[in-house]
Amino acid sequence: MKFSTRHAALGLLAATLVAGAAFLAGASQAQPADTPNNPFAGDRSAIAAGEKVFNSTCTACHGSGASGGRGPALNTGTFSHGSGDYDLYQTIRSGVPGTQMPSFARLPSDDVWRVVTYIKSLSGGSTASAALPGDAARGEALFFAAGNCTSCHEMNGRGASFAADLSDEGTKAPAAIKNGVLHKPQRRFGPAPHFADVTMNDGSHRSGFVVAEDSFAIALNADGKFVTLDKKEVQAIATRDAMPRDLQLTPAQVDDLVAYLARHKSRDFTQTSKVTPAPVLTYARIVNARAEPQNYPTYWGDYLGHHFSEMDQINRGNVGQLQARWAAPLPGQSSLESLPLVVDGVMYVSGPPGDVYAFDAKTGLELWKFHRKQDIVNPYQINPSNRGVAVLDGRVFFGTLDDNLIALDAHTGRELWEVRVADTLEGFTLTGAPLAVKDKIIMGSSGGEMGLRGFLDAYDPATGKRLWRFYTTPAPGEPNAGTWPGDTWKLGGGGTWLTGSFDPQLNTLYWGVGNPAPSFNQYGRKGDNLYTDSVVALDPDTGKLKWHYQFTPNDSHDWDSEEDMVLADQVIDGKTRKLLLHTDRNGVFYALDRESGKFLWAKPFVKVTWVTGWDKNGRPIVNHDTDATPEGRIVWPATGGTNFQAPSYDKDSATLYVQTNEQQGWANSGPAVFERGKLYTARGSVVPPPGPAPKPAIKAIDAKNGDILWTTPIAVPSLSAGVLATRGGLVFVATSESQFMALDSKTGKPLWNFRTGARISASPISYAVDGKQYVAIGAGNMLYTFALPG
Known part of the structure; x- marks a missing residue:
């Protein structure tokens, strides 16, 4: 089960891919009538393909989901060198002389157009309008009320923490949001989030959201506190899926939820900083x-x-009997000093x-x-x-x-x-x-x-x-x-x-x-x-x-x-x-x-x-x-x-x-x-x-x-x-x-x-x-x- 908390912006990929000035937010410009059209505008499959190209080429400077890093965010919908599809195409192909935005002339033309399509989908631009037919306001109301999404999910500090944090869900392509999160969550999150009702050998019961489990122990989140149970002391474990079985969404409601989630590109610290977690250590x-x-x-x-x-x-008197009890890998490029x-x-x-x-x-x-x-x-x-x-x-x-x-x-x-x-x-x-x-x-x-x-x-x-x-x-x-x-x-x-x-x-x-x-x-x-x-x-x-x-x-x-x-x-x-x-x-x-x-x-x-x-x-x-x-x-x-x-x-x-x-x-x-x-x-x-x-x-x-x-x-x-x-x-x-x-x-x-x-x-x-x-x-x-x- 994945409990990652942030899609962080990547570091520098190479000296030539330092932060570009090409996409600095600024006034948008109208698309001239005689410029080439984006051949993939409105093509949902092109959004996913463009995301793959972007992730391998652009995230080093512009961050995961184009949310910004060393380079500026590209999910705002306005760009200094023009916000039209062809403007973006030209900026990527030619670079920006005098800045650190390099030319990607060797990138296949279709791939450049797919990247443009992906970028525009993030900001509700011309491409996104075709991809997101839903109403974000209705989706928000559904998310926090009838949809009961916050019984498991968090959105910028609101809701539960059992399942994935959806505060940055908008960094995904709309198709991925719809299919991966709403329809087939197990594909994105691995084992579906689930609860467990545990009967102990003495007849007592413990219940909670399953945080981690192996052959010998199970860790639960029980009312906000971690509880780990030794399976030698457990008589039975009954699990139930966290995904509501009786939740029926119409296609329009699905589109509304996708539209709402697509607006959220990263955790909003102005909101999450207001959260006061239950005390652990005073x-x-x-x-x-x-x-x-x-x-x-x-x-x-x-x-x-x-x-x-x-x-x-x-x-x-007994240190000679000391034994290793457990070990955990903390992988990385440097040895542990903590x-x-x-x-x-x-x-x-x-x-x-x-x-x-x-x-x-x-x-x-x-x-x-x-x-x-x-x-x-x-x-x-x-x-x-x-x-x-x-x-x-x-x-x-x-x-x-x-x-x-x-x-x-x-x-x-x-x-x-x-x-x-x-x-x-x-x-x-x-x-x-x-x-x-x-x-x-x-x-x-x-x-x-x-x-x-x-x-x-x-x-x-x-x-x-x-x-x-x-x-x-x-x-x-x-x-x-x-x-x-x-x-x-x-x-x-x-x-x-x-x-x-x-x-x-x-x-x-x-x-x-x-x-x-x-x-x-x-x-x-x-x-x-x-x-x-x-x-x-x-x-x-x-x-x-x-x-x-x-x-x-x-x-x-x-x-x-x-x-x-x-x-x-x-x-x-x-x-x-x-x-x-x-x-x-x-x-x-x-x-x-x-x-x-x-x-x-x-x-x-x-x-x-x-x-x-x-x-x-x-x-x-x-x-x-x-x-x-x-x-x-x-x-x-x-x-x-x-x-x-x-x-x-x-x-x-x-x-x-x-x-x-x-x-x-x-x-x-x-x-x-x-x-x-x-x-x-x-x-x-x-x-x-x-x-x-x-x-x-x-x-x-x-x-x-x-x-x-x-x-x-x-x-x-x-x-x-x-x-x-x-x-x-x-x-x-x-x-x-x-x-x-x-x-x-x-x-x-x-x-x-x-x-x-x-x-x-x-x-x-x-x-x-x-x-x-x-x-x-x-x-x-x-x-x-x-x-x-x-």
Whole structure:
């Protein structure tokens, strides 16, 4: 059963098929009497044939159903270069000189006419008038009343969600709407939508719409809630077709419905944004996440960034019995980096960019999937990944590579709104997981390597309206603007691509900021370059800065400070202090007072040579012999002592577990040449001298003083695979060598391992359903879950 939610516009097909100006909406022009006539006007079979040609030739720019993408929408009925059939024919055949609309002179003439016929059918033009004899107004009344269509179908937020969403049905040819939807729905949707009445072994009954089913379980939508039943506990299942058996439509009514549906080319976000889905996860529950250890409600598992599970069902004594329970493919061109969220037995997880899934967290049955292709693709785009979603009330939020923040209905996966956050052709992408804070969705930006100005945004979760923006490189006249010479702040980088932390009591948002640009050439940007390589403490209501601390001033090594900001309370000198703990990419472990931003102490957790100490204000005393130069210099660490992979903090023992890499680096700068949307790293090309082999490891750090408690070596370094500690005395470890393992949290001794068969670029989580604890990890493009037998 298909639960796709949107026919998204396709990305670029090739450089020559970029957005055309030929069909920009404008005043229509009359068709001259002496021009050739469309030989297929009014021919319904030509509409379907033209749709096939359009899909293979034109959707890359103009979108599915001609609803618009990189190029303009073609379903409006008016076109800048003439709205007559022959005008369109000439535009397609000849292209538009001076624009990016190419010529399709090699396309057979009849195929061009068929495309024209299809385009005109979408907008109610001359061709469409012959194809759509029905009355749309009568069709609308029938759809929402006597036809009872909304008992199963949705139209822009109105109606039920059991069967297909018909909000974009108009992207189909009228013949397809009539035959595929009204007369033979099974041809389009696969198995016909159906309900099930389930009798359990104990005599009780459950009923609902069948969302998913396999040989061992059946998932129902029962009054808006997902219910999954184990077939071992089921006595009988009686199904009934969702299609009304007693519905009799006259031919005129069929035509009226087709005319109405044909008007709807895409979901209308002005209407769907008004929908208020039933709550799934409230802000109050996220604040009190520790009281619900069976759930995993945020990217870090809680607001404090602990990424720690309080569950102990899986423990040192039984972890050796851990078994794989279910796996799900999340196919795409990039490995999984996301951390799933789990709320009341439903897992929400992003796959490769553009995909979001909901699974039954116990069985792995897919409840819904949302897929969206990029409207716009930057050909110089890097890091095509997505690290997760946020859930608030009844919505799921995520970002896209072409910079859209999207809200989905958590119950159906259908899109409620989307808002363009930035321009991907400038180098921006949205790869991080949003964070739901109070009545706002906080969304960071990626692209600090591309020569742009980083920012952090807040959005209204109901409408997508932007509420505030904090720029990570201050403009002239703003505090700390003097740390950037001239106009370098405009290209200064400072991405905010990893999810931050939040202290509800202090009402303070803590967010890490990435490297300055150009990454490896600091000569043109002399100064501290605030707020790059820093943590910023913000008021979540206004986005105003409370304080900041910079870990690496004037960085020339690409040492982003995006890593987890762990919020912990510790007793220092007999007084409880509110701390911020942070293992930075520069190889140093920091402790700050999170109320004031005051530096408390710092200590390397891998070999470092770039710093010799810190002054009383916490400013590093930098060894400038490790700064990048055109000739190159050796520096420790290399690309990072750690990176964005999740650490794990056990507050009871004040221990931080983290994956690290001790490796010699090479600080080599090259020319800084800026080109819009391209990499702006200025990395040199001098070959580095040989050095010792890297030493990747899992380390336990005493968070009271930075001492290393134990070290467990691993085989392959990673800048993305993380760890998860649990109250069961375990540390689950993801590795680039494809091994998923469990260590004793006291000693680091390996107790269990599972070879996934794919490189792991994500971090593990733990959750529970019906009293059973699970551990989950993404590896390659598979999502795995594990539990004890029974």
